[in-house]
Amino acid sequence: MSAGKPGFRDVLRALADAGEVLRVPKPVDPRHVSGLTAQSKQATLFESIVGYPDWRLAGALLSTRRRLAVAMGCSERDIATRFEEGARHPIDARLVADAPCQEVVAEGDQVDLTSIPIPLMHVKDGGPYISATLVVSKDAQYGRNVGSYRLMYRTPRETGIDLVSPSDMRRYYQRALDQGRSLEIAVAVGVHPFEMLAASYKAPIDVDEFAIAGGLHGKPVELVRCRTVDLEVPADAEFVLEGELLPIGWTVDEGPFGEFSHITGEIKWNPVFRVKCITRRRDPIFYMLQMPWENDWLAAPVTEAAGLQALRVASVEPVAIRAPVGACGYWTLIASIRKRPGEGKNALLALLSVAEVKLAIVTDDDIDIYNPDDLDWALTFRVQADHDVLVISGARGKHIDPSVKAWAAGKGGLPTTAKLGIDATIPEGVPRAQYERLRYFAKDAVRLEDYL
Amino acid sequence: MSPLAARIMDTLRERPRHFAEIAELHLDVPWREFLKAWGEVRDSPRIGRQEYGLYVVKDP
Numbered sequence: 048m049s050a051g052k053p054g055f056r057d058v059l060r061a062l063a064d065a066g067e068v069l070r071v072p073k074p075v076d077p078r079h080v081s082g083l084t085a086q087s088k089q090a091t092l093f094e095s096i097v098g099y100p101d102w103r104l105a106g107a108l109l110s111t112r113r114r115l116a117v118a119m120g121c122s123e124r125d126i127a128t129r130f131e132e133g134a135r136h137p138i139d140a141r142l143v144a145d146a147p148c149q150e151v152v153a154e155g156d157q158v159d160l161t162s163i164p165i166p167l168m169h170v171k172d173g174g175p176y177i178s179a180t181l182v183v184s185k186d187a188q189y190g191r192n193v194g195s196y197r198l199m200y201r202t203p204r205e206t207g208i209d210l211v212s213p214s215d216m217r218r219y220y221q222r223a224l225d226q227g228r229s230l231e232i233a234v235a236v237g238v239h240p241f242e243m244l245a246a247s248y249k250a251p252i253d254v255d256e257f258a259i260a261g262g263l264h265g266k267p268v269e270l271v272r273c274r275t276v277d278l279e280v281p282a283d284a285e286f287v288l289e290g291e292l293l294p295i296g297w298t299v300d301e302g303p304f305g306e307f308s309h310i311t312g313e314i315k316w317n318p319v320f321r322v323k324c325i326t327r328r329r330d331p332i333f334y335m336l337q338m339p340w341e342n343d344w345l346a347a348p349v350t351e352a353a354g355l356q357a358l359r360v361a362s363v364e365p366v367a368i369r370a371p372v373g374a375c376g377y378w379t380l381i382a383s384i385r386k387r388p389g390e391g392k393n394a395l396l397a398l399l400s401v402a403e404v405k406l407a408i409v410t411d412d413d414i415d416i417y418n419p420d421d422l423d424w425a426l427t428f429r430v431q432a433d434h435d436v437l438v439i440s441g442a443r444g445k446h447i448d449p450s451v452k453a454w455a456a457g458k459g460g461l462p463t464t465a466k467l468g469i470d471a472t473i474p475e476g477v478p479r480a481q482y483e484r485l486r487y488f489a490k491d492a493v494r495l496e497d498y499l
Numbered sequence: 500m501s502p503l504a505a506r507i508m509d510t511l512r513e514r515p516r517h518f519a520e521i522a523e524l525h526l527d528v529p530w531r532e533f534l535k536a537w538g539e540v541r542d543s544p545r546i547g548r549q550e551y552g553l554y555v556v557k558d559p
Contacts, residue, residue: 165534
């Protein structure tokens with residue numbers, strides 16, 4: 048570990064120390080890394096890539112909650128609070144002059160995306176994808192923004208980029224487009240998961256995601272100025288693409304891609320990213336975000352932290368929260384609360400305000416929301432459908448949910464969704480004593496082994 | 500257009516295909532070489548997309 052904050056390679060080491068990394072020594076073709084990673088119970092580190100002697104490739108680093116917890120340095124149940132605590136105490140990034148990510152620089156005619164081992168991941172993808180991106184952009188009014196957007200290889204100097212969903216960078220691009228100009232962006236790959244989590248976090252538009260990442264680390268993120276665009280990127284990234292989103296709007300085909308919803312998405316209409324410069328380490332590691340689980344586990348703490356925050360803003364006291372991976376860590380929030388009268392509904396309204404969450408369930412604090420049987424019990428005996436179910440129509444939806452029929456929104460259009468809330472707290476007017484769990488007579492006084 | 504890019508165009512004239520199908524037909528070609536040729540194909544104004552993302556060569 049360097050004197051500063053830990054980086055991508057430190058996470059790889061921590062995961063290896065925890066027995067969570069499978070090292071693959073034999074040469075592997077980039078067309079096979081995703082298929083091989085899908086067969087591994089551990090994260091993978093391919094130490095030799097056919098045709099790319101300088102490169103290694105790592106995948107599925109965060110494909111389980113345990114791996115994410117190792118990367119974050121906390122227990123699995125503390126992930127949301129760990130994230131929320133860090134995000135609440137941002138630390139400004141600082142600029143450095145020298146950066147590992149700029150040890151090798153290719154500009155102008157030297158730019159060639161085929162020099163990077165971009166993997167072919169899924170059978171219906173529109174091309175090879177760079178999936179683990181940290182994309183930096185800037186707007187004169189709102190400042191710097193950091194997000195994560197997939198890139199589809201098109202030509203040695205161009206990629207597609209998925210900029211359909213509502214985001215701050217989409218707004219920046221629209222503002223540039225309205226002025227007839229391109230939008231400069233820089234794409235860093237191979238950064239610490241805290242930077243990835245901060246990029247996924249729906250921070251207010253004027254909040255710097257690098258400061259949130261600094262809060263998560265407890266130390267500033269070190270940034271270096273890009274070579275050809277007026278932007279800054281994490282100095283310890285494995286490689287960086289600098290360039291611009293062409294002022295053509297949502298007009299060029301991109302996708303499909305194996306989405307974090309576990310299904311193949313639609314072909315989309317998107318802008319094009321033209322690359323002007325590639326910088327990298329001398330011995331870079333390509334980070335392949337293995338869909339869908341790795342994306343899901345990255346989404347979960349961000350969704351959970353946003354849920355905790357929404358509950359606190361609503362003056363509801365949360366006890367536990369969970370964004371289940373079956374709903375991709377994104378579309379469902381389940382929370383237990385210390386309830387006062389009416390707060391089951393208040394909590395639902397708060398949770399359903401989070402991004403594209405379309406199902407929220409709220410329970411009392413005696414329910415273990417990590418135990419599906421306990422949750423079913425609360426849903427069965429504390430819910431009356433005519434009083435405790437809330438349906439909201441016409442809220443903001445997300446394209447990759449087939450049920451929103453995104454195709455009807457047209458090129459660049461945004462779909463809407465309905466939202467469902469279930470208040471599984473003890474109804475007002477029903478005494479808590481009605482829910483006293485059965486207890487066995489003399490259970491603590493007798494021991495089974497004494498009778499065997 | 501390079502001979503490899505022309506070959507890829509020929510496979511798309513046979514019928515619309517997903518990218519992975521095209522890649523699978525050229526597994527003997529080094530990935531980097533294939534991607535360069537694919538870049539030439541993508542630059543062609545004749546290349547289009549069908550529903551579900553299939554690549555197709557459009558009529559002139």
